[in-house]
Amino acid sequence: MRGAHTIPAMREQDIMAVITSQRRLTDPRVLLGPGDDLAALLLQRQGGGGALLLGVDQVIDGLHVHAHAVSWDRIGRKAVHRSLSDVAAMAGRPLATLAAVVVPTSAEVAEIEALCSGLNAAATAWEAPLVGGDVAIQRDAGGPLTISVTVLATADEALGPVSRGGGRAGDVLLVTGHLGGSLKPDGTGHHLDFIPRVDEAHAAADLLGESLHAMIDISDGLGRDAARLAAASGLQAQINMARLPLRAGAGAMDALQDGEDYELLMAVDARATVPASLEGRHGRCPLTVIGSLGTWEASTHRVVVTEPGGTQLDGSKFGWDHG
Amino acid sequence: MRGAHTIPAMREQDIMAVITSQRRLTDPRVLLGPGDDLAALLLQRQGGGGALLLGVDQVIDGLHVHAHAVSWDRIGRKAVHRSLSDVAAMAGRPLATLAAVVVPTSAEVAEIEALCSGLNAAATAWEAPLVGGDVAIQRDAGGPLTISVTVLATADEALGPVSRGGGRAGDVLLVTGHLGGSLKPDGTGHHLDFIPRVDEAHAAADLLGESLHAMIDISDGLGRDAARLAAASGLQAQINMARLPLRAGAGAMDALQDGEDYELLMAVDARATVPASLEGRHGRCPLTVIGSLGTWEASTHRVVVTEPGGTQLDGSKFGWDHG
Numbered sequence: 296m297r298g299a300h301t302i303p304a305m306r307e308q309d310i311m312a313v314i315t316s317q318r319r320l321t322d323p324r325v326l327l328g329p330g331d332d333l334a335a336l337l338l339q340r341q342g343g344g345g346a347l348l349l350g351v352d353q354v355i356d357g358l359h360v361h362a363h364a365v366s367w368d369r370i371g372r373k374a375v376h377r378s379l380s381d382v383a384a385m386a387g388r389p390l391a392t393l394a395a396v397v398v399p400t401s402a403e404v405a406e407i408e409a410l411c412s413g414l415n416a417a418a419t420a421w422e423a424p425l426v427g428g429d430v431a432i433q434r435d436a437g438g439p440l441t442i443s444v445t446v447l448a449t450a451d452e453a454l455g456p457v458s459r460g461g462g463r464a465g466d467v468l469l470v471t472g473h474l475g476g477s478l479k480p481d482g483t484g485h486h487l488d489f490i491p492r493v494d495e496a497h498a499a500a501d502l503l504g505e506s507l508h509a510m511i512d513i514s515d516g517l518g519r520d521a522a523r524l525a526a527a528s529g530l531q532a533q534i535n536m537a538r539l540p541l542r543a544g545a546g547a548m549d550a551l552q553d554g555e556d557y558e559l560l561m562a563v564d565a566r567a568t569v570p571a572s573l574e575g576r577h578g579r580c581p582l583t584v585i586g587s588l589g590t591w592e593a594s595t596h597r598v599v600v601t602e603p604g605g606t607q608l609d610g611s612k613f614g615w616d617h618g
Numbered sequence: 619m620r621g622a623h624t625i626p627a628m629r630e631q632d633i634m635a636v637i638t639s640q641r642r643l644t645d646p647r648v649l650l651g652p653g654d655d656l657a658a659l660l661l662q663r664q665g666g667g668g669a670l671l672l673g674v675d676q677v678i679d680g681l682h683v684h685a686h687a688v689s690w691d692r693i694g695r696k697a698v699h700r701s702l703s704d705v706a707a708m709a710g711r712p713l714a715t716l717a718a719v720v721v722p723t724s725a726e727v728a729e730i731e732a733l734c735s736g737l738n739a740a741a742t743a744w745e746a747p748l749v750g751g752d753v754a755i756q757r758d759a760g761g762p763l764t765i766s767v768t769v770l771a772t773a774d775e776a777l778g779p780v781s782r783g784g785g786r787a788g789d790v791l792l793v794t795g796h797l798g799g800s801l802k803p804d805g806t807g808h809h810l811d812f813i814p815r816v817d818e819a820h821a822a823a824d825l826l827g828e829s830l831h832a833m834i835d836i837s838d839g840l841g842r843d844a845a846r847l848a849a850a851s852g853l854q855a856q857i858n859m860a861r862l863p864l865r866a867g868a869g870a871m872d873a874l875q876d877g878e879d880y881e882l883l884m885a886v887d888a889r890a891t892v893p894a895s896l897e898g899r900h901g902r903c904p905l906t907v908i909g910s911l912g913t914w915e916a917s918t919h920r921v922v923v924t925e926p927g928g929t930q931l932d933g934s935k936f937g938w939d940h941g
Contacts, residue, residue, distance in 0.1 A: 395674045435760050439757065445672075
């Protein structure tokens with residue numbers, strides 16, 4: 296990894312590995328460091344009852360949105376909702392947001408107003424008020440619209456932060472909502488208009504309690520994100536392709552690899568009573584059993600995807616690496 | 619401000635005004651919203667003893683650094699130190715940091731390693747561990763190195779957050795260290811290598827107690843930042859140009875307008891005993907009386923700068939708007 300390698304040879308995951316490898320987080324206040332959906336801190340003045348959750352995520356024109364194709368209020372909303380999806384994945388309660396924006400030189404005032412309106416409206420709607428920010432203007436015409444949103448949340452009082460790494464052998468894997476086809480050819484679609492599963496995560500935490508072992512949100516594709524949950528739990532995942540809940544127009548391969556579903560993947564004790572759906576502020580969404588966690592010595596795959604005909608695929612290869 | 623105006627016609631302050639005008643922060647958890655050095659939150663489980671401080675700041679190649687001219691560990695360090703300077707300005711204690719980075723396509727692996735090393739080293743040295751982050755790669759060759767650092771801190775237990783707006787008529791204005799000439803022609807200088815005045819802020823809070831009425835860090839130039847403190851306090855500032863503590867090679871006009879000093883400007887009760895210097899972990903720095911707060915009906919300037927000959931200048935015009 297050393298030497299005069301330029302970036303096109305690296306993937307963003309590789310860069311994150313460089314960063315993470317340099318971490319020496321021995322601070323006793325850090326309950327969870329980098330590597331999960333959010334970090335978790337224990338404030339000294341707390342009795343240990345609830346950790347503070349925090350994380351940052353970016354939305355960049357050309358990578359996560361096409362700023363010329365959609366109204367900027369939807370871009371602002373997406374930027375906040377992406378961070379809230381990480382809060383959902385920890386079963387946290389949103390507390391506040393911060394936004395840092397770099398505006399392209401070609402932007403119009405009305406676009407910036409719409410962007411700010413979208414950021415504020417989403418943050419307010421989810422009780423995570425935008426309490427601070429920073430704005431800069433790109434120096435060169437080539438610089439894209441860049442938004443980073445930091446989110447703060449508090450962990451569930453009873454469960455604490457629900458991490459990726461709590462899965463146990465025999466757990467069932469459940470997914471909220473429908474998967475695949477999140478990006479339409481015109482740049483719009485579910486990836487812009489999704490609802491973060493904050494309420495559904497709380498409902499699951501309330502209904503399942505300690506049986507809710509691990510959780511992650513599906514941002515980079517079910518295959519890749521299931522691999523992250525399985526790896527953090529020290530297990531393999533098996534997924535039954537025929538059981539995947541598909542978005543209208545999407546196939547099972549789309550569900551595995553498209554990403555930007557922002558649905559929740561949960562590992563739950565197999566003895567728990569699992570509801571068929573979960574209540575959110577915008578209605579109920581289905582909860583579907585798609586597989587299980589365990590160890591299968593016959594396969595070296597982190598995620599063993601079984602096709603209807605019985606063929607097994609390496610699911611951890613399905614998905615994308617967009618940072 | 620509406621219509622198809624493009625960005626070159628706006629300054630970043632104007633954009634911030636657009637954003638702030640849309641804010642409706644009625645959330646009882648928000649003690650201080652946008653507009654100060656950091657926001658302040660009261661967590662519900664706290665007895666009110668100490669607020670959580672948080673803010674985000676950016677470092678962008680071409681605007682705040684020249685990435686081709688300096689080693690990237692210094693860029694990482696500057697990005698963290700800029701945020702810590704805001705912590706100092708509130709007399710806060712650093713708690714944690716998060717970094718979001720967009721890497722240009724031309725970056726080398728060794729540069730990214732150096733950047734991460736600088737971010738981590740600075741965060742660790744100031745007890746603000748880097749607990750999370752996000753990395754993306756620019757899509758186009760024109761996209762610059764972009765770093766946003768979020769900082770969390772806790773307010774001083776006795777004083778709470780020391781805001782910009784607490785200044786009172788008759789207060790003396792004090793400044794730490796020396797001002798002006800922060801940027802050398804080769805791109806290096808104080809703006810890269812400054813020490814955030816976190817320790818000095820604590821020393822001032824301990825020594826001055828309730829007599830420390832208001833504080834801001836000087837990032838955009840003494841003139842402009844003094845205007846912010848004065849405006850937030852509903853007063854005018856008067857500054858005696860002959861008293862400004864100058865960095866070697868800098869003149870009084872440099873001290874007023876160069877910015878990136880990252881020194882502290884304090885408004886302190888005139889009856890308090892003011893020390894001549896403050897202790898930090900890297901030595902003592904001088905504390906200089908440069909003026910006072912009040913109302914001067916003879917002048918409409920927010921900041922009245924008096925030259926040695928007696929001429930009065932509008933100090934609020936001195937400084938720059940780099941977001």
